[in-house]
Amino acid sequence: MANFDPSYVNEIIEIEEEVFQDPWPGSLLRRIGKRNPKGFKVAISENRILGYAVGRVETKNGTSLGHLMDLAVDMEYRRRGVGSALLKEIGDYFEKKEAEGAWLEMRKGHQKARKFYQQNGYEKFDVKEGYYSDGTNAVIMSKELDI
Numbered sequence: 001m002a003n004f005d006p007s008y009v010n011e012i013i014e015i016e017e018e019v020f021q022d023p024w025p026g027s028l029l030r031r032i033g034k035r036n037p038k039g040f041k042v043a044i045s046e047n048r049i050l051g052y053a054v055g056r057v058e059t060k061n062g063t064s065l066g067h068l069m070d071l072a073v074d075m076e077y078r079r080r081g082v083g084s085a086l087l088k089e090i091g092d093y094f095e096k097k098e099a100e101g102a103w104l105e106m107r108k109g110h111q112k113a114r115k116f117y118q119q120n121g122y123e124k125f126d127v128k129e130g131y132y133s134d135g136t137n138a139v140i141m142s143k144e145l146d147i
Contacts, residue, residue: 066094
């Protein structure tokens with residue numbers, strides 16, 4: 001596991017475009033990694049990027065919460081524990097920043113992702129209507145952290 005490094009960005013962009021219907025542009029991924037490399041965790045094996053997780057701690061109404069903004073695993077490496085390892089790593093980052101909980105938004109209807117997050121302690125919290133560019137709703141999931 002490593003923090004973001006600019007040399008990783010091309011492989012990260014490939015995974016982002018492979019995994020997501022509405023991928024983040026490479027310029028945004030670069031900017032986030034440059035601004036907060038410790039909040040951009042990258043799983044690497046034998047010099048190959050297997051996946052990554054992006055998060056930041058935000059304060060809302062006096063409460064610090066970790067926001068899991070992006071998590072993706074190369075299709076070839078799914079169901080091998082990479083996603084769970086990334087989720088744990090970003091959760092540890094949130095806890096070091098004294099976040100009381102973590103939250104994420106995910107595309108409604110993406111049952112595999114929802115099951116994955118539920119297996120890792122996240123629960124449905126809310127729905128954001130028309131969140132995605134195609135009008136699809138987002139399911140908001142959250143969990144408490146041990147700080």
